Each structure stands twice: as structure tokens, then as C-alpha cells.
Amino acid sequence: MLDKVxxxxxxxxxxxxxxxxxxxxxTFLFTPKSTSTSGTHIHDSMDSKRTMxxxxxxxxxxLLFGMYNAGYQHWVAxxxxxxxxxxxxxxxxxxxxxxxxVAYVVGLGIEFAVAQWRKEEIQEGFLxxxxxxxxxxxVDTPLWxxxxxxxxxxxxxxxxxxxxxxxxxxxxxxxRAFLFFAYPxxxxxxxxxxxxxxxxGLGEGTVVDTFTGATPxxxxxxxxxxxxxxxxxxxxxxxxxxxxxxxxIPGSFGETSTLCILIGAAxxxxxxxxxxxxxxxxxxxxxxxxxxxxxxxxxxxxxxxxSVADQLCLGGFAFAAVFMATDPVTACRTNVGKYIYGxxxxxxxxxxxVYNNGYPEGAMLAVLLMNAFAPLIDWCVVQSNVRRRERxxxxxxxxxx
Amino acid sequence: MSxxxxxxxxxxxxxxxxxxxxxxxxxxxxxSFAVIPDDFNGFVPKPAVKxxxxxxxxxxxxxxxRDSELKLVSPVSGTxxxxxxxxxxxxxxxxxxxxxxxxxxxAVFQRGEDEASVRRLLKNSGLWAMMRxxxxxIVPNPESVPRDIFVTAIDxxxxxxxxxxxxxxxxxxxxxxxxxAMTTRGKIYVGRxxxxxxxxxxxxxxxxxxxxxxAGNAGVLIANIAPVNKGETVWxxxxxxxxxxxxxxLTGSVDFTDYVAxxxxxxxxxKVWKTVIGATxxxxxxxxxxxxxxxxxxxxxxVLTGVTVAADGYIxxxxxxxxxxxxxxxxxxxxxxxxxxxxxxxESRTFPGKFxxxxxRPDARLLGGRRAFIMSGEYDRYMPMDIMPEYLLxxxxxxxxxxxxxxxxxxxxxxxxxxxxxxxxxxTEAQKIVxxxxxxxxxxxx
Numbered sequence: 009m010l011d012k013v014x015x016x017x018x019x020x021x022x023x024x025x026x027x028x029x030x031x032x033x034x035t036f037l038f039t040p041k042s043t044s045t046s047g048t049h050i051h052d053s054m055d056s057k058r059t060m061x062x063x064x065x066x067x068x069x070x071l072l073f074g075m076y077n078a079g080y081q082h083w084v085a086x087x088x089x090x091x092x093x094x095x096x097x098x099x100x101x102x103x104x105x106x107x108x109x110v111a112y113v114v115g116l117g118i119e120f121a122v123a124q125w126r127k128e129e130i131q132e133g134f135l136x137x138x139x140x141x142x143x144x145x146x147v148d149t150p151l152w153x154x155x156x157x158x159x160x161x162x163x164x165x166x167x168x169x170x171x172x173x174x175x176x177x178x179x180x181x182x183x184r185a186f187l188f189f190a191y192p193x194x195x196x197x198x199x200x201x202x203x204x205x206x207x208x209g210l211g212e213g214t215v216v217d218t219f220t221g222a223t224p225x226x227x228x229x230x231x232x233x234x235x236x237x238x239x240x241x242x243x244x245x246x247x248x249x250x251x252x253x254x255x256x257i258p259g260s261f262g263e264t265s266t267l268c269i270l271i272g273a274a275x276x277x278x279x280x281x282x283x284x285x286x287x288x289x290x291x292x293x294x295x296x297x298x299x300x301x302x303x304x305x306x307x308x309x310x311x312x313x314x315s316v317a318d319q320l321c322l323g324g325f326a327f328a329a330v331f332m333a334t335d336p337v338t339a340c341r342t343n344v345g346k347y348i349y350g351x352x353x354x355x356x357x358x359x360x361x362v363y364n365n366g367y368p369e370g371a372m373l374a375v376l377l378m379n380a381f382a383p384l385i386d387w388c389v390v391q392s393n394v395r396r397r398e399r400x401x402x403x404x405x406x407x408x409x
Numbered sequence: 410m411s412x413x414x415x416x417x418x419x420x421x422x423x424x425x426x427x428x429x430x431x432x433x434x435x436x437x438x439x440x441s442f443a444v445i446p447d448d449f450n451g452f453v454p455k456p457a458v459k460x461x462x463x464x465x466x467x468x469x470x471x472x473x474x475r476d477s478e479l480k481l482v483s484p485v486s487g488t489x490x491x492x493x494x495x496x497x498x499x500x501x502x503x504x505x506x507x508x509x510x511x512x513x514x515x516a517v518f519q520r521g522e523d524e525a526s527v528r529r530l531l532k533n534s535g536l537w538a539m540m541r542x543x544x545x546x547i548v549p550n551p552e553s554v555p556r557d558i559f560v561t562a563i564d565x566x567x568x569x570x571x572x573x574x575x576x577x578x579x580x581x582x583x584x585x586x587x588x589x590a591m592t593t594r595g596k597i598y599v600g601r602x603x604x605x606x607x608x609x610x611x612x613x614x615x616x617x618x619x620x621x622x623x624a625g626n627a628g629v630l631i632a633n634i635a636p637v638n639k640g641e642t643v644w645x646x647x648x649x650x651x652x653x654x655x656x657x658x659l660t661g662s663v664d665f666t667d668y669v670a671x672x673x674x675x676x677x678x679x680k681v682w683k684t685v686i687g688a689t690x691x692x693x694x695x696x697x698x699x700x701x702x703x704x705x706x707x708x709x710x711x712v713l714t715g716v717t718v719a720a721d722g723y724i725x726x727x728x729x730x731x732x733x734x735x736x737x738x739x740x741x742x743x744x745x746x747x748x749x750x751x752x753x754x755x756e757s758r759t760f761p762g763k764f765x766x767x768x769x770r771p772d773a774r775l776l777g778g779r780r781a782f783i784m785s786g787e788y789d790r791y792m793p794m795d796i797m798p799e800y801l802l803x804x805x806x807x808x809x810x811x812x813x814x815x816x817x818x819x820x821x822x823x824x825x826x827x828x829x830x831x832x833x834x835x836x837t838e839a840q841k842i843v844x845x846x847x848x849x850x851x852x853x854x855x
Contacts, residue, residue: 035778039745041738043773047823047840048831049712049734050422053755053762055777056834057746059784062759129778173781173835279759281784341785341799393797394815401638 028123032130056172060132062279066272067139067331070262073255075100077265078147079211081202081258085221085242086213095210102207104261107142110151114158115141122167133172133179133337134162140180140331143262144324144372145187146200153194157186177379178338181372188372201226201258202242218244223259224252225323225361225368231310232365239318252321263327266320273330282334285346290329293354294320301362311362325357328371338379342389349385353378411609414600414633416620418793420756420828422567424712425768426673426732431574433668433681437695439688441490443502444470444481448726449538450848451547452481454500462489467516467534467663470503476551482535484665484686486514502723505687515662520588527591534663536654539726540646541627543637545847546822555644557595557635562607562648563618563625566711569730570670570681572648573605581655586610588658589651593644599651600630607648622713623793628825632794637820647727669724673708673733674770675699690722693731704736706773713827714840737772745776756832780835788829788839796821798829802839805846810853818850 034040036057044051079096115134123130141158161182166175187195194200202221206212222230224239224247231237239247242258251257255265263269276282298319301312311319320326333339333353340349353374360370367373446454453474458464464483473479483489487507495501508514520530531537532551542549549555564572576582586597596614601607603617616634618624627645637643649667656664665686672679675698682693690707698705708715709725712732716725724731742748751762754769762769788798796817804812823840830839 036746037744039740039742039774039776040778041740042775043706043736043738044775046838047714048827049706049708049715049717049732049773050424050754050771050831051774051776051836052757052832052834053745053748053753053760053776054757054832054834055746055836056780056783057777058757058759059834061747131778131780133783171781173783280757283785336785337783339785342797343786343789390797390800390816393795393817396795397636397638397815397817400636401640404638404641 026124028128028130029120032120032123035129057132059281060135062281063136063276063331064139066275066279067136067143067262069268069271070143070265070327071104071139072097073265073268074143074262075104077256078103078203078261080256081147081242082204082211085202085204085215085219086211087216087243088213099203099207099210102210103147103203104142106151107145107149107154107261108139110154111141111158112138114155115162118159118162118167119171122171126171128171131172133166137162137180137183141183144180144184144260144327146195146259147203147261148200149187149195153187153191154183157183157190160186173337175337176383177376178332178335181332181376181379184372185376201260216243220244221258223323223368224257225311228311228314229365229368233307234310235307237310237313249315249317249321252318260324260327263324266326269326269330276330276334282330283336283339283346285343286334286339286350287329289347289350290333290354290357291320291326293351293356294325294329294358295354296351297355297358297362301358309362309365311365311368319358319361323361323369324371325354328357328375329354332371332375333378338382340382340386340389342386345382345385345389349378349382352381411615411617413603414616414618414630416618416624416629416793418789418791419621419623420791420832421565421621422712422831423754423768424567424674425770426676426679426734427568427768428570428670428672428679428681431570431681433575433683436669436682436684436688437692439507439684439692441504441506441689442483442485442487442685442687443504443689443723444483444687445502445723445725446471446481446500449481449548451542451545451550451851452479452538454481456492456500456503458489458492458503460489460491463487464489464505465514465516466665467518469533469535470505471500473551476532478529478532479537479548479551480533480535481538482516482663517661518657518663520658520661524591527588530588530657531592531654534657536650536657536663539650539653540644541822542642542644543628543631543822544642544819545851546824546844547847547851549642549644553642553644555593555595556637556641558589558593558597558644558646559627559630559634560597560599560613560646560648560651561625561627561630562599562601562605562651564647564729565622565625566713566730567622568670568672568679568732569625569711570668570672571602571605572668572729573601573607575668575681576648576652577605577607578652578655579608579610581652581659582607582610583655584658585651585653585655586613588654598630598634600625600627620793623791623825623828626822626824628820628822629793632796632820636795636817639814639819641819647729649727649729667724667728669693669728670730671697671733672730673712675701675703675705675733675735684724686724686728688724690718690720690724690731693724694720694733698733704739706734706736708732708734712771713831714824735770735772737774740772740774775836777834777836779837782835782837784834787833788826791828791832792825794820794825796825798826798839802826802837802842805842805849808846808849810850813846813850818846823847
């Protein structure tokens with residue numbers, strides 16, 4: 009079938025304008041028959057399509073849990089005693105589906121157009137970005153905002169630099185940051201993290217009087233001056249560390265369950281796609297900084313009183329460690345650099361979280377900040393290799409004299 | 410004297426079509442022989458003969474424009490059949506038809522005992538051109554004086570035959586070392602497998618190299634013993650060349666006997682042929698390949714660094730191996746990137762073949778689209794050298810000479826990037842990039 013329509017897409021065919029799109033579908037469906045013309049005659053079966061799809065698969069546990077949690081939070085908010093599993097899932101599914109569709113349509117649309125314009129093959133980088141975007145946004149983010157932010161970051165963060173593999177900043181995170189800074193009123197506080205409206209007749213009910221939709225970190229940030237920090241659910245129950253670990257708390261759609269994130273991490277590490285160096289050192293950096301904050305805890309900065317476990321489980325920290333910091337394009341590329349990069353992300357995330365009450369969460373900013381520094385860290389590591397070589401040469405010259 | 414070197418970064422690719430029997434079998438007589446100047450990067454060819462001339466084995470066919478002593482010689486005695494030229498009169502190959510009776514009339518070389526005459530002897534006999542120098546991975550410059558000389562007595566490449574089985578003649582090796590020692594003030598190193606049976610050679614530092622491919626690459630030996638600094642030159646050669654130098658020293662003429670492993674999944678019964686350098690591919694593959702109707706790719710060399718040759722072509726330098734694998738352009742594979750088939754060859758744990766596969770039958774497909782560098786560290790994993798391969802590749806692509814020098818381009822050859830190129834998910838043509846980079850650098854600096 010594809011072979012039959014192929015002539016239309018080739019040079020001179022009437023659908024040539026969509027050549028990249030055709031190509032994208034053909035290489036997606038059938039392994040290209042192009043064989044090696046230089047260098048090695050055989051190639052590993054791993055390619056970037058498979059790489060990206062594995063990352064998407066690793067995100068599925070977070071996505072599924074996010075659906076459940078979106079429903080769960082809604083049912084809690086309306087004060088329901090019974091929480092039927094299927095209804096919760098369906099509610100969450102309906103909540104996230106439009107965002108997924110919007111992110112993919114806008115992002116892939118731009119990618120397809122740019123690929124066609126540059127006469128290049130369509131690249132698969134956005135497959136991952138497209139699912140990340142809904143996962144790191146609050147459940148009630150308006151669709152048009154997601155569309156605008158996605159378009160902005162795909163164009164200005166990725167395509168202007170040359171496309172997949174050339175971007176400096178993580179595209180999904182810039183989308184999130186764009187939303188955060190462009191629509192601060194809408195994107196923080198206690199309105200967006202729990203969906204309070206019924207969707208397609210599901211979850212009808214009025215929100216209970218005691219409801220407050222703030223995330224745990226959002227609550228902590230406004231408790232300056234108090235002796236202890238209190239974290240409560242949307243209806244006032246105490247939240248334990250295990251709640252934070254399993255993730256039945258308000259937060260961005262896919263970020264709340266540390267358990268699901270760790271399942272994703274296991275998939276990525278097994279597949280050898282994410283760097284264990286980065287993941288381990290982000291958690292290490294976060295833990296060390298939390299301990300330091302604990303040691304100098306003060307009511308002025310209430311988040312400094314959170315335990316290490318709470319710090320690592322709350323907010324977007326774990327998600328950033330596993331899925332954001334490990335983006336190979338924007339992270340450090342040298343092995344030594346990866347340790348430094350990861351550690352600093354962990355430490356900076358906690359610093360922002362603890363010592364700036366204006367920003368309840370620092371993981372996103374920490375990753376973006378370190379994205380900017382990654383080339384510098386790598387440069388230093390590469391420079392040590394260069395210096396080793398120069399020293400060797402100098403030694404040689406003095407030897408000969 | 411011997412030392413140990415164990416390689417950890419590397420990979421032995423599990424491929425079907427390996428040798429089960431190392432015993433060499435006499436190959437059918439080749440109807441013609443060819444010398445292909447392209448195999449000798451850095452050699453500037455000028456014909457030394459005309460079509461129809463009679464030559465003995467060891468007589469020059471081509472000489473180097475820069476130094477008329479440096480020659481490529483005929484591997485057999487016979488008649489020069491053709492000097493084939495391509496675009497802009499570039500010499501593609503010189504073809505020699507051997508004498509009908511099969512008798513090999515050999516040119517005899519005089520050897521002197523001083524350095525200058527040894528160098529002249531190596532150049533005249535064609536054996537100089539069988540060596541390589543770093544930097545640039547080319548035929549050693551006519552004037553070059555090596556800091557050290559590195560000999561690899563290991564072929565760790567996929568499906569390769571162990572050279573020690575054919576060229577382990579200690580008398581010849583010692584004679585060769587005695588002669589080579591006159592060309593350098595440095596050391597001669599020989600990298601061998603500890604179980605290869607190659608005895609210690611007087612005046613040589615033997616290196617027992619353990620670990621997977623690229624354990625047999627000269628670059629690994631150099632990088633781990635005495636890396637090449639800017640301004641230095643080292644020579645590299647394989648065991649076969651060392652043996653030929655030794656035979657030359659002992660007998661006064663060059664022995665062009667050549668042991669070629671015919672391997673690969675498309676070969677019915679892999680074997681080692683005893684033939685002569687420059688023989689036709691057909692004389693080695695005739696009747697040996699699977700008649701399964703699939704397109705086949707015949708590679709002179711191994712699957713990582715070899716060159717594709719036509720079925721009616723000639724075996725190419727370094728004359729060690731022919732590998733035949735399926736071409737793969739006649740395969741329809743539905744959504745191959747999602748495949749869970751245990752027959753897919755990969756180093757990724759996402760393919761079941763990584764755990765269950767025994768011997769793979771890879772074809773020549775790229776198995777993916779070309780991309781920018783996305784995943785990091787893929788080249789580092791397979792490069793047991795103190796080099797930052799990704800950064801070096803980027804410096805080469807950017808044609809930034811200063812950066813290339815700083816990152817150690819003088820230490821590498823394209824073959825050092827071959828395993829990384831195999832594993833690269835972005836399907837970068839790393840060896841081609843490095844080759845072009847080395848040629849560019851040489852053009853700019855010489």
C-alpha cells in the first residue's frame with residue numbers, strides 16, 4: 009500500500025510537499041532498507057525510535073497513576089465516601105486526554121512542518137516531550153495555555169537551535185516554566201492542582217467546605233514563622249510520608265507518586281537509556297542539601313524542617329531526577345560531568361524550595377539552571393583530558409632536553 | 410620482557426559464520442592479482458610499469474611520487490595486464506596475470522647492515538607500505554623515523570582468524586625485529602594473546618593483551634603504553650607484515666603467501682584459505698556462498714572496518730579476511746524498531762536477543778535513521794583509550810584543528826571508533842568522519 013502511493017511523495021509527485029510526513033510513516037511502519045555505505049557494515053538494532061518509545065513506556069505508570077489520583081483528589085474534594093476505581097480512572101483519563109492531544113497535535117504539527125521545510129526526516133524527540141508536558145502540568149491547566157507554551161518551547165527552545173539533539177534546554181521543562189512565569193496567577197496557588205468540576209457528568213457534586221487545593225509544598229511555603237510544619241490533604245487530614253511516597257496527594261498530574269516514578273526509573277535503567285550516574289547523584293544532592301537544611305532549620309523557612317524522605321518524595325523532585333535531569337541532550341555528556349550535574353540539580357532544587365518561600369518547588373528551575381551549566385561542566389571535564397595530554401607532551405619535551 | 414594489559418571497555422560481537430577449523434586449505438589459483446593504491450592511504454602512486462611488461466614477484470608496479478624508493482610491488486610473477494584508471498586519471502588498480510605454470514619467480518633484494526640500507530630495503534620490497542604510521546593512520550612518510558614500533562599479533566575483530574596460527578615463525582620474527590630495530594631509537598612492542606603460543610622475542614617488549622575487541626587494535630596498545638604526542642610518529646604493523654619482513658631478512662625476497670579467513674553467515678563452511686596477496690575474491694568465494702537467493706555483501710576485512718568488494722573484485726589490504734553477510738535491502742520488516750524477536754542483534758537490554766540470542770546473522774542495514782548525537786557515552790563504552798570520542802568527533806565535524814589536536818586526534822585511527830559506530834543509536838558515520846578529519850589535518854599541516 010505504502011509502495012503504491014510512494015511516487016506521489018517523491019520529487020515531482022503531487023504530494024511532494026508532504027514528503028517528510030510520508031517518510032515518517034514509512035520508517036515508522038517498516039524498517040528502512042538503506043544499508044551501510046561507509047564504516048561498519050553492521051549496526052546495532054537500537055535506534056532513536058526505540059529509545060524514545062521506551063522512555064514513553066517508562067512514563068506510563070506515572071500517567072496511569074496520575075489518572076487515578078486526579079479522580080481520587082476530585083472525589084475527596086466533593087466529600088464522597090465511595091471511590092469507585094473505574095470512575096476515578098475514567099475521570100482522570102478524560103481530564104488528561106485533551107491535554108495529551110493538544111500537546112501532541114501542536115508539537116508534532118510544528119515538528120512535521122519544520123522537517124518538511126528543512127527537507128529532513130521527522131525526528132522522534134517530541135514523542136517523549138508530548139507525554140511529559142501533561143504529566144508535569146497541574147490537572148486544571150487550560151488547554152489553550154498548553155498549546156501556546158508547547159508551541160513556544162518547540163519553536164524557540166528546540167527548532168531554532170536545529171531540532172532534536174541540538175537544544176540546550178529541556179523542551180518539556182521550558183513549556184512548564186513558560187506556563188509558570190507567563191500565567192503565575194493561574195499556575196500556582198490552590199486552584200489548579202485539583203480538578204473540582206465534573207467531567208462529562210462524572211464526579212458530580214459540590215466541593216466540601218473545608219476544601220483547600222494547595223499542594224503539600226504550597227502549604228509549607230506559607231507556614232513561615234510557625235514551630236512545626238503541617239501538611240494536610242485537601243480536606244484537612246494529615247499527610248504521612250507514605251502518602252507522599254505512594255502519591256495520593258495534590259500535585260502536577262504525573263509527578264505525585266514516587267513509587268511510579270521509581271518503576272519508570274527501573275525501566276529506564278534496565279534499558280540503559282537513563283544515566284544511573286545522574287539519577288543517583290540528583291537524589292544524593294537532594295538528600296545532602298535537605299540534611300544541611302535540617303541542621304540549620306528555622307521557622308522563617310518552614311521547608312527547612314521537612315525530613316529528607318519528605319523532601320525527596322514531595323513535589324516534582326523525583327520526577328525531575330528520573331525523567332528530566334536524564335534527558336541526554338540537555339544533560340552533561342561526560343561521565344564525571346554527570347555526577348556533578350546531578351548532584352547540583354538535587355542540591356539547587358532543595359535550596360530553591362527551602363530558602364525561597366515565593367517558589368514552593370525548585371526542581372524545575374534547578375534542572376533548567378543546570379541545563380545552562382551542563383556545557384560548562386563538560387568543558388571542565390574535557391579540559392582535564394586536554395591538560396593530561398599537554399602535560400604528557402611537556403614532560404616529553406623536558407625529558408629530551 | 411613482558412607486561413600485561415587487560416581491556417575492559419570493548420565488545421565481542423556474537424556473529425554466526427565463525428571458523429571452526431583453523432587449518433589452512435590451499436585456495437584455487439587466482440586468475441589475476443591486483444594492487445590497489447587506495448588501500449595505501451598516504452601513498453602517491455605513479456606507475457613503474459607499462460601494460461604488457463613482465464614482472465617478478467617483488468618487482469615494483471607503482472612508486473611514490475615523493476620518494477621513488479617507496480614502492481608497491483607485484484605479489485606474483487607474470488604480465489602486467491592493465492593499469493586501470495578512473496576519473497581524472499586516478500590509478501584504481503594494477504592487474505597482473507600470473508605465469509601459466511604457476512612458478513613464482515621472485516625478485517631478490519640486497520640488504521646492507523646500516524640504517525639507511527634497511528630503510529631502503531623496506532621501501533623497495535613493498536613492505537614499508539604494509540606498515541602504518543600514527544598520526545594520520547597512513548603509510549609511513551618516506552622520511553619518518555618512528556619513536557616506537559607497535560606490532561599487533563592479535564586479530565580480535567568479529568570472526569577473524571588468529572594470526573599466530575599462521576605466522577608464528579620465531580626465526581623470521583626475530584630476524585624482522587633485528588631489522589626493524591635499526592629504524593627506531595625507541596622500543597618495539599608486540600601485543601599478543603597470552604595463550605597464542607608466540608614466544609618472547611629478543612629485543613621486544615611483549616604485551617599480553619586480555620579482554621574483548623578492540624584488544625587487537627594497534628591504537629589500544631599505543632594508548633595504554635605510550636600515547637602519541639604532537640610531533641611524534643609511531644609505526645604500527647600486524648604479525649603477517651612482521652613475518653614478511655623476517656622472511657625478507659632471511660631469504661632476500663618477499664613471501665607473499667597470505668592466509669585469508671573466509672567467514673560470515675552467508676558462507677556455507679567458513680575456512681582459512683592459503684593464497685597470495687591481491688588474489689581475486691572469486692577464487693576464495695567461488696562455490697562457498699549460500700545459494701539462498703538473498704542479496705549478499707562481500708566484505709574484504711571484518712564487518713567493522715572492512716570494505717565492500719564486488720564478487721569479481723580483489724582482496725584488499727590488510728589481506729586477512731573476507732566476510733560475507735546478507736545485504737538486507739531485500740528484507741521487509743514491519744515495525745522493526747518495536748521488535749522483540751530474539752534474532753535482533755543489539756547491545757541494548759530491550760532486545761531479548763541480548764539474553765537469549767546465541768549467534769546472530771546481522772545484515773548491512775542501518776536499522777534506524779541518522780540523527781544528531783542524542784545518547785551520550787556510546788563511544789566511550791567501547792574505547793579503551795584516554796580519548797573523549799564524542800568531543801573529538803564534534804571537533805572534526807567542525808574542522809577545528811586546534812581542538813582536534815587538544816583532544817588527541819594524533820592518537821587515533823578510524824578503526825578505533827568502529828565499535829562505537831556499530832552501537833551508535835544515531836547511526837553516525839564515525840569512521841568516515843575520522844578518516845576525513847585525518848586527511849584534512851594532514852592537508853592543512855603538511
